[in-house]
Amino acid sequence: MDELVIDVAVTLPERRASQLASGPAARRPQATVTFSCERGHKASYRVPARVGRLYAKDVPELPQELAACIDQLRALERKTCFAHLVEMLSRREHGEAEVKRKLASYGYRQSSIDAAVERAQDLRFLDERRFVTAFVEERMRRGWGRRKIERELAVRGVRDEGLLELADSLMSEDGERDRARYILARRRIPDDKAYEKLVRHLMAKGFSYGVASDAVKECLAQNGD
Structure with missing residues (x-):
């Protein structure tokens, strides 16, 4: 017979720790769920903070077998992972690699992430x-x-x-040149080294040297420089 859980403790990360974690690749602080068994054994599991918060609100009735408690915790993680993914997609379109990286940063297990992504793809959300x-x-x-x-x-x-x-x-190549012209039309022509500065400006925005050079020459010619 599996061990019986007689108590559950959920430790949530401090709010300040969550606020300090920023950026898509930053690892978010996680919650810890600790199951205390009748024979004195304790089993702890790290889960995403939002999974911990949800689990703390609806801890299973005890005593209960440890395996059943773990299954319930993992099921909640899978459900929450999918909801988290849908929430991200509701804000803007994401690519598969991007959502996997973001979900992993919150601490979701790979199996939960893969299941959420597959379901989202089947539903054409992703x-x-x-x-x-x-x-x-x-x-x-x-x-x-x-x-x-x-x-x-x-x-x-x-x-x-x-x-x-x-x-x-x-x-398209024509579209690329049109965008370069539009950017230059909205930018003041420098008094000194106009050609070099404007070419560098366009290249910093991702235009090739050829497109940038041609667009700047055309702009300067139109302005009599």
């Missing part, structure tokens, strides 16, 4: 092609050049050849 399309179009509206967009897609884990081809198809 769609890589839709994410890439939205990402590229939004960054182009911000005035980003092709190179910066491609770098950021790589940072977000987009490496599939088909997805990269999709991104490439959305970024």
